[in-house]
Amino acid sequence: xxxxxxxxxxxxxxxxxxxxxxxxxxxxxxxxxxxxxxxxxxxxxxxxxxxxxxxxxxxxxxxxxxxxxxxxxxxxxxxxxxxxxxxxxxxxxxxxxxxxxxxxxxxx
Amino acid sequence: xxxxxxxxxxxxxxxxxxxxxxxxxxxxxxxxxxxxxxxxxxxxxxxxxxxxxxxxxxxxxxxxxxxxxxxxxxxxxxxxxxxxxxxxxxxxxxxxxxxxxxxxxxxxxxxxx
Numbered sequence: 252x253x254x255x256x257x258x259x260x261x262x263x264x265x266x267x268x269x270x271x272x273x274x275x276x277x278x279x280x281x282x283x284x285x286x287x288x289x290x291x292x293x294x295x296x297x298x299x300x301x302x303x304x305x306x307x308x309x310x311x312x313x314x315x316x317x318x319x320x321x322x323x324x325x326x327x328x329x330x331x332x333x334x335x336x337x338x339x340x341x342x343x344x345x346x347x348x349x350x351x352x353x354x355x356x357x358x359x
Numbered sequence: 360x361x362x363x364x365x366x367x368x369x370x371x372x373x374x375x376x377x378x379x380x381x382x383x384x385x386x387x388x389x390x391x392x393x394x395x396x397x398x399x400x401x402x403x404x405x406x407x408x409x410x411x412x413x414x415x416x417x418x419x420x421x422x423x424x425x426x427x428x429x430x431x432x433x434x435x436x437x438x439x440x441x442x443x444x445x446x447x448x449x450x451x452x453x454x455x456x457x458x459x460x461x462x463x464x465x466x467x468x469x470x471x472x
Contacts, residue, residue, distance in 0.1 A: 346404040
């Protein structure tokens with residue numbers, strides 16, 4: 252089965268609402284990396300989070316190893332937050348294992 | 360701030376042609392990667408290259424090959440493109456061989472007619 256399951260697949264918000272994106276994993280974890288990808292753009296690293304909670308502006312990442320989950324919280328969403336969010340599990344092997352992505356659309 | 364540079368960013372070609380994508384990183388990282396991203400945004404690892412050691416995803420067709428002159432450069436060559444090769448190819452680098460935090464380039468979008 253899939254080693255990283257990301258949800259939801261898509262999410263539509265009104266500007267100002269909060270978003271919670273989730274990745275559940277079934278294999279061992281060194282760290283979870285969260286990326287943002289603008290349409291047609293590159294992947295920008297948001298967090299590299301092995302455990303606990305990290306903050307960056309309106310973004311918060313929380314990784315709970317014993318519950319096998321990592322989340323990305325976006326507060327007070329803006330239209331410029333629209334895009335694809337990807338989680339990627341670093342298990343210590345030679346490759347990251349990517350989730351299938353969350354397509355976020357923030358309406359004005 | 361981009362520190363992984365890819366060229367070209369777009370390329371359109373015919374079936375059977377040869378294509379090369381270049382990648383350079385200025386981060387001083389030891390390991391570089393090529394990923395393929397399909398139209399559904401799914402990312403698949405193709406190669407990892409560290410200190411002349413190449414790791415290949417066994418599902419990658421043999422017409423794909425990486426080429427490196429030093430640890431700051433990893434190019435991707437496709438010998439004879441097929442329609443299913445249309446995708447975005449993303450180069451990345453990390454400090455450690457066993458992944459660690461990844462930094463991606465802008466991507467190279469290939470369209471095969």
